[in-house]
Amino acid sequence: MDFELDDQTRLLQSTVREFSQAEVAPVAEELDRTKSFPYALVAKMGELGWMGIPFPEEFGGAGGTSLQYAVAVEELTRVDSSVAITLCAHTSLGTQPIHLFGTDEQRAEWLPRLCAGEILGAFGLTEPDAGSDAGNTKTRARLQDGEWVIDGAKQFITNAGTRISGVVCITARTDDPARPAESGPEITNLIVPNGTPGYEQGQPYRKMGWNASDTRPLTFTGCRVPERNLLGERGRGLQQFLKVLDIGRIGVAAMGLGLAQGALDQALAYARERRAFGRPISRFQTIQAKLADLATEIAAARLLVYHAAWLKDRGLSFSLAAAQAKLKTGRLAVRAADEAVQIHGGYGYIEEYPVCRFYRDAKILTIGEGTDEIQQMVIARALGT
Numbered sequence: 001m002d003f004e005l006d007d008q009t010r011l012l013q014s015t016v017r018e019f020s021q022a023e024v025a026p027v028a029e030e031l032d033r034t035k036s037f038p039y040a041l042v043a044k045m046g047e048l049g050w051m052g053i054p055f056p057e058e059f060g061g062a063g064g065t066s067l068q069y070a071v072a073v074e075e076l077t078r079v080d081s082s083v084a085i086t087l088c089a090h091t092s093l094g095t096q097p098i099h100l101f102g103t104d105e106q107r108a109e110w111l112p113r114l115c116a117g118e119i120l121g122a123f124g125l126t127e128p129d130a131g132s133d134a135g136n137t138k139t140r141a142r143l144q145d146g147e148w149v150i151d152g153a154k155q156f157i158t159n160a161g162t163r164i165s166g167v168v169c170i171t172a173r174t175d176d177p178a179r180p181a182e183s184g185p186e187i188t189n190l191i192v193p194n195g196t197p198g199y200e201q202g203q204p205y206r207k208m209g210w211n212a213s214d215t216r217p218l219t220f221t222g223c224r225v226p227e228r229n230l231l232g233e234r235g236r237g238l239q240q241f242l243k244v245l246d247i248g249r250i251g252v253a254a255m256g257l258g259l260a261q262g263a264l265d266q267a268l269a270y271a272r273e274r275r276a277f278g279r280p281i282s283r284f285q286t287i288q289a290k291l292a293d294l295a296t297e298i299a300a301a302r303l304l305v306y307h308a309a310w311l312k313d314r315g316l317s318f319s320l321a322a323a324q325a326k327l328k329t330g331r332l333a334v335r336a337a338d339e340a341v342q343i344h345g346g347y348g349y350i351e352e353y354p355v356c357r358f359y360r361d362a363k364i365l366t367i368g369e370g371t372d373e374i375q376q377m378v379i380a381r382a383l384g385t
């Protein structure tokens with residue numbers, strides 16, 4: 001076993017860390033407060049080659065590993081979750097389906113611009129009646145004169161409605177409505193470019209956190225895309241998207257890890273500065289115990305996340321490890337943000353302090369890309385229950 005990051009990964013880690021401190025930290029509070037999408041930061045991350053870290057160089061990606069991707073996401077989230085989820089959803093969910101299931105033509109058409117960060121990719125799975133139960137999709141697509149005609153709605157979709165949003169990959173039922181119920185729905189993935197008539201993005205949601213990231217409902221009304229926009233195999237859409245989500249969990253787990261580490265960074269710095277009863281509060285044992293527990297849990301969580309990425313990079317089965325990493329880090333992020341606010345006292349409740357934003361940003365990590373309960377199902381199944 002080798003617990004050392006290799007030189008390339010360490011270099012990426014320190015570069016993303018410097019970028020996060022120098023470029024993201026100074027604007028994170030304002031972007032959150034004004035609910036402004038971080039266009040300038042996305043453009044810079046595109047120039048730096050970070051909008052396509054794990055994709056092949058021949059398609060404009062950085063040719064990096066899953067571990068490198070996880071380390072980059074961790075470092076960004078340590079400072080700001082909105083910027084991190086923008087990169088993470090674009091990479092793991094928006095670009096990944098085309099990379100995994102696209103034809104050579106589809107890859108050549110979309111990946112270079114996605115990897116450069118020129119356009120953003122989105123992933124349209126969730127619907128009003130299909131979240132955890134993703135197979136209950138009601139969006140329909142029927143073939144007519146060489147085109148798919150799509151009708152339906154998606155909700156809570158990240159990155160679909162910005163000025164640079166370029167494409168969404170969706171699930172849709174493509175079976176005949178008269179198909180017998182016992183055969184189950186035929187679900188297929190389709191590529192829908194932004195700007196296609198009949199594809200509309202609704203107003204952004206008013207969210208608890210991730211305020212600078214873009215999340216909207218989508219509607220498809222007689223929306224027509226060419227037959228060649230079929231992504232992967234007809235009827236394999238749900239299985240394909242579940243595979244994408246498996247990979248995506250490594251990224252979201254890296255976000256939980258990064259948020260927890262960022263909360264600890266803030267809490268530790270504050271505890272050293274803040275004085276009460278004539279000494280820094282970091283001298284009180286109860287405060288020390290909180291910091292020590294967090295540092296220990298973060299170290300354990302980091303092993304889970306890096307291990308899941310390591311398994312994937314070696315072509316080994318990583319689904320269980322990714323689900324465990326996601327379950328552990330989501331909960332840890334919520335707890336770390338809570339403890340960090342507690343250590344800040346009343347100041348932690350005030351928006352000028354990053355821990356206030358971290359507290360609001362943390363909760364979604366136990367919900368998005370498979371709730372904790374769904375991770376528990378995945379893990380229990382792997383145990384043979």
Ligand SMILES: Cc1cc2nc3c(=O)[nH]c(=O)nc-3n(C[C@H](O)[C@H](O)[C@H](O)COP(=O)(O)OP(=O)(O)OC[C@H]3O[C@@H](n4cnc5c(N)ncnc54)[C@H](O)[C@@H]3O)c2cc1C
Binds near residue numbers: 130133372373374
């Ligand atoms: C900010 C944000 C961004 C998002 N971005 C995207 C995106 O880009 N693309 C996308 O497709 N989706 C996205 N989502 C949707 C997200 O993935 C879903 O909200 C999530 O999967 C849960 O689905 P749901 O909200 O329908 O909850 P439900 O599935 O209705 O779950 C409600 C509760 O029931 C529990 N539950 C459900 N089924 C079971 C079961 N079998 N056993 C035990 N408990 C169960 C759940 O764990 C949860 O606690 C986003 C959501 C948010 C809030």
